[in-house]
Amino acid sequence: MGTGEDRRRYIPIAADRVDQLDENKLSAAIFPDSGVTFFKDSEPIELSSGQRLFAYIVINVVGAIRRNSLILVDEPELFLHPTLEIQFIDMLKQILFRFASKALLATHSVVTVREVPADCVHVFEKGDDELILKKPPFQTFGGDVQRISSYVFGDITVSKPFETWIKKQLSEYDSADDLIAALGDDVNEELIIQIRAMERD
Known part of the structure; x- marks a missing residue:
């Protein structure tokens, strides 16, 4: 795509043509520092920092995962808009299902907790001499964010x-x-x- 030197910059990647991609041609044609570019109506578009992070996380997960993998994700919400958080969790579920794999997420986001069942939520609390592990006594999947915030993140104990x-x-x-x-x-x-x-x- 593009003209002159730009022609070397963009190589379309799609599910129906993955097998046609030649690694040698890719290595000779791409600029690794440029990353992935997204197009709309044949024109490159600028992504927000959150959108770029979302794309990089998904690309890295898909590129690294194998069957029976364990994916570790630390606070994915830090640079993601809540809408992208939801999309990320949804996409992660699909990827994990296809590869018969599991994921361990460390999060402080009620949005993330709301998207998974209570059986998958583990709350860590620091005791006097030990780390205490608890599970929510209510269903978090599709649950009320205020209730999740109060119990899972200790919001109820904090002076506001x-x-x-x-x-x-x-x-x-x-x-x-x-x-x-x-x-x-x-x-x-x-x-x-x-x-x-x-x-x-």
Whole structure:
């Protein structure tokens, strides 16, 4: 594709022509530092950093995996948009199934945890003298992200700035109803529930 020197830069790779690719020709034609280029309407397109990382991860997994492999992935969410996280997990499941393989993911993402069953989720907690391994007591696959966050990542035990703010506001108003009325359109249902619950406490 392309003209002049650019003709040497782009070699189409597709499932129906993989067997036709000549390694010697590839070695002579490609610039290794250029990486993989994606096209739309015959024009190269620029990928975001997250999209590039997604492509590189998938290409490396597909290139390295063999039957009965164990794939280790450390925090894939660090540079991926939540949408790409979901696509990555979905694609990883398909690849693992085809190669009868397993994957071990270390993650702090509720999006990732929501895409796998509870039997596949292991929560590590640091005890006084040991590492404690727990499993969620509820189904994480398709589960509520707030519930997952509270249990799996210990969100419920962490003091939150918005709770401190509510406590301060409640001390300045006569009641939760007065505070809610003062907030007007700036309050949502979840915050109303939280304000009423904290007033009772």
